[in-house]
Amino acid sequence: MGEAEKDSENVGFDLHMFSRLWKIVRIIFPGCYSVPTGLFFLLLFLCFLEQYLAYYMGLVPSKYYKVFDDRDQHEFMYLTLRACGLILSIACVISVKKYVESVLYITWRQVLCRALHRLYFSGFNYYSLNILDRTVDNPDQRMTQDVDRLCLTLSTITTKVIISPFQIGYYTYKVFVGTGWLGTVSIYGLFFLGTVVNRLVMSPVVKFVVKQEKCEGNFRFKHMQVRVDSESISFHVSGLVESVKTNLSLDTLILAQQRLINRQILLNMTRYIFDYLGSIISYLAIAIPIFGGQFDDDENISSIVSAYSFVCMYLVYSLTSLVDLSSQVVLLSGVTHRVAELIECLFKLQTEWDITTLHTSSSFANITQNLQRRSVRGEEASSDSNCLLEENAEKGLSISEDDQQPFNIAFIMSEVDIVAPGSTKALVTNLHLDIRKGDNLLIMGPSSSGKSSILRVLRGLWPAARGTVAYDFPPGPKVVIFLPQKPLLTNGSLLEQIIYPLRQDPKDPVSNDTCENILSLLDSLHMRGLVNRAGGLRNDPDWNWNDALSPGEMQRVCFLRLLFHRPQFALVDEATSALSLDVEEQLYKACLQHNITIVSVGHRHSLKRYHNTLLTLDGIGGWKKDTIYQECDEINPHSERDMSSL
Numbered sequence: 259m260g261e262a263e264k265d266s267e268n269v270g271f272d273l274h275m276f277s278r279l280w281k282i283v284r285i286i287f288p289g290c291y292s293v294p295t296g297l298f299f300l301l302l303f304l305c306f307l308e309q310y311l312a313y314y315m316g317l318v319p320s321k322y323y324k325v326f327d328d329r330d331q332h333e334f335m336y337l338t339l340r341a342c343g344l345i346l347s348i349a350c351v352i353s354v355k356k357y358v359e360s361v362l363y364i365t366w367r368q369v370l371c372r373a374l375h376r377l378y379f380s381g382f383n384y385y386s387l388n389i390l391d392r393t394v395d396n397p398d399q400r401m402t403q404d405v406d407r408l409c410l411t412l413s414t415i416t417t418k419v420i421i422s423p424f425q426i427g428y429y430t431y432k433v434f435v436g437t438g439w440l441g442t443v444s445i446y447g448l449f450f451l452g453t454v455v456n457r458l459v460m461s462p463v464v465k466f467v468v469k470q471e472k473c474e475g476n477f478r479f480k481h482m483q484v485r486v487d488s489e490s491i492s493f494h495v496s497g498l499v500e501s502v503k504t505n506l507s508l509d510t511l512i513l514a515q516q517r518l519i520n521r522q523i524l525l526n527m528t529r530y531i532f533d534y535l536g537s538i539i540s541y542l543a544i545a546i547p548i549f550g551g552q553f554d555d556d557e558n559i560s561s562i563v564s565a566y567s568f569v570c571m572y573l574v575y576s577l578t579s580l581v582d583l584s585s586q587v588v589l590l591s592g593v594t595h596r597v598a599e600l601i602e603c604l605f606k607l608q609t610e611w612d613i614t615t616l617h618t619s620s621s622f623a624n625i626t627q628n629l630q631r632r633s634v635r636g637e638e639a640s641s642d643s644n645c646l647l648e649e650n651a652e653k654g655l656s657i658s659e660d661d662q663q664p665f666n667i668a669f670i671m672s673e674v675d676i677v678a679p680g681s682t683k684a685l686v687t688n689l690h691l692d693i694r695k696g697d698n699l700l701i702m703g704p705s706s707s708g709k710s711s712i713l714r715v716l717r718g719l720w721p722a723a724r725g726t727v728a729y730d731f732p733p734g735p736k737v738v739i740f741l742p743q744k745p746l747l748t749n750g751s752l753l754e755q756i757i758y759p760l761r762q763d764p765k766d767p768v769s770n771d772t773c774e775n776i777l778s779l780l781d782s783l784h785m786r787g788l789v790n791r792a793g794g795l796r797n798d799p800d801w802n803w804n805d806a807l808s809p810g811e812m813q814r815v816c817f818l819r820l821l822f823h824r825p826q827f828a829l830v831d832e833a834t835s836a837l838s839l840d841v842e843e844q845l846y847k848a849c850l851q852h853n854i855t856i857v858s859v860g861h862r863h864s865l866k867r868y869h870n871t872l873l874t875l876d877g878i879g880g881w882k883k884d885t886i887y888q889e890c891d892e893i894n895p896h897s898e899r900d901m902s903s904l
């Protein structure tokens with residue numbers, strides 16, 4: 259059983275649930291003067307007002323009894339008018355209360371989701387959570403559906419829970435005055451019995467809610483897979499396979515729902531038993547003073563019974579409505595556990611990320627300072643690479659916040675072992691590598707030998723199993739850009755694809771000159787047709803770019819990012835594998851012309867022409883570095899074609 263499964267087995271309606279709920283409450287109430295706090299107190303006020311009006315409304319029937327007994331027509335008219343006023347006020351208060359409740363629910367949802375997004379998109383938490391750390395299932399579902407249910411349930415039950423003590427206290431006093439201690443105790447006895455039975459029945463149901471939510475997430479994910487990969491599935495004519503698998507995840511979900519429903523039978527049974535017992539017990543409570551002779555024979559029993567039965571019933575109602583909340587509390591407990599688990603995991607990843615970032619940048623500073631010291635001492639470098647490092651250090655390799663400043667070294671890897679997550683076998687061992695300006699590096703090797711993994715470790719997605727990885731440069735596309743193996747296209751216009759990872763600021767739109775540059779870049783790659791298809795550069799065609807473009811077009815669009823941003827370093831993973839050699843040459847030479855230092859991962863030998871160092875992995879942990887000697891004109895970006903347009 260996995261760690262995640264063990265955790266979902268250990269959930270219930272207990273102290274752990276309350277401590278997790280408290281964490282969430284601290285997020286959804288960001289401060290004393292925040293909107294959610296204001297809305298919450300307004301809601302509380304409306305709830306009290308509703309109760310106040312309900313009390314007077316409840317006494318109206320008993321007053322009618324008295325009016326009829328007295329044959330008082332004038333009082334009857336007055337009472338009717340008063341009742342109409344009360345009805346109008348209570349209807350207004352309840353509808354405004356429901357409105358505020360809904361606004362509070364969506365405000366909480368926004369606050370909680372934004373807090374989760376902040377953590378999720380901080381550093382590489384989204385990557386770690388989805389790829390590396392598997393302790394939390396379906397984070398997407400937790401942030402969408404579970405947060406929604408949590409906020410909705412919380413907004414409907416919190417005020418009930420808060421005003422209950424006041425409501426119960428007041429009606430207990432009234433019942434005690436009317437029926438004495440025996441009536442009060444019998445009502446309370448019923449409530450405590452109901453609470454104990456409910457607590458026993460409720461707690462085991464929580465884990466079934468958690469399981470059902472998990473299956474719900476898996477089911478949705480399966481549908482999402484089919485949506486994203488519909489073309490590939492169609493090529494395999496594998497609709498039947500996907501249909502079977504989707505039905506399988508549906509069946510698992512239905513089974514989980516059925517199990518939950520089975521458990522809920524008992525919960526509902528106890529709930530309704532206590533509901534109906536409640537309606538009887540109020541009359542039993544009134545019977546005590548009546549049969550006990552507390553009222554005189556000539557007293558108007560029917561109006562007294564009506565008045566007392568109202569307070570008794572209201573006390574019973576207040577108590578049983580707490581018990582009635584059990585099914586909502588079960589749901590709340592289930593989603594609280596799921597959302598809190600996500601928050602806890604994100605906090606853990608955030609802490610790890612902060613430590614790693616601190617470690618890598620301080621390692622970088624230490625390494626570069628050591629290099630400087632060594633060069634001052636005049637130590638002889640033992641290898642070519644050391645010579646170069648020292649050369650760079652002497653030039654004053656300072657890491658600055660300014661992304662326009664030239665960076666001589668972007669990354670340093672020293673004695674690094676790379677191990678894939680969940681594996682024990684090293685893909686690459688004792689790797690020494692520094693990515694420095696002007697040294698275009700090509701990484702080759704058999705499939706699965708760990709070529710992309712080197713980029714993952716450089717990017718900080720995977721930790722190095724041993725050794726030091728150091729990098730320290732400002733974020734943003736002007737210093738370093740990575741192009742992953744799978745082209746990444748976002749939603750939005752063609753312009754947004756090319757300026758990615760920057761985004762259009764609606765207040766400061768991309769200038770016409772920049773658009774002209776982008777258009778000429780697209781022209782030079784014969785991609786003007788795409789601009790027309792997308793309805794213009796700035797137009798959002800509202801399509802899924804991954805479905806709308808061919809793999810070659812996707813690679814060309816992604817590569818154009820490099821030529822648009824012109825970073826100092828570009829680390830590209832098989833970014834031209836779907837392109838013709840012609841286009842590959844055109845793109846690489848443009849990069850060289852713009853003085854972009856390239857680190858490429860690839861299989862094609864044609865790539866050697868654009869690099870001067872070759873790192874070859876042997877697939878069993880070993881590696882070697884060689885210099886690639888070029889014919890002079892081979893790497894001359896101007897030799898064959900004028901690249902100025904790019």
Ligand SMILES: Nc1ncnc2c1ncn2[C@@H]1O[C@H](COP(=O)(O)OP(=O)(O)OP(=O)(O)O)[C@@H](O)[C@H]1O
Nearest residue numbers: 389678679680685704705706707708709710711712
């Ligand atoms: N997220 C992951 N979790 C666990 N193992 C992984 C993960 N990603 C990759 N691996 C494993 O790491 C190994 C190296 O993968 P990598 O992507 O670095 O290979 P590669 O040399 O780039 O291969 P190719 O040439 O086929 O792209 C593979 O065996 C792969 O299965």
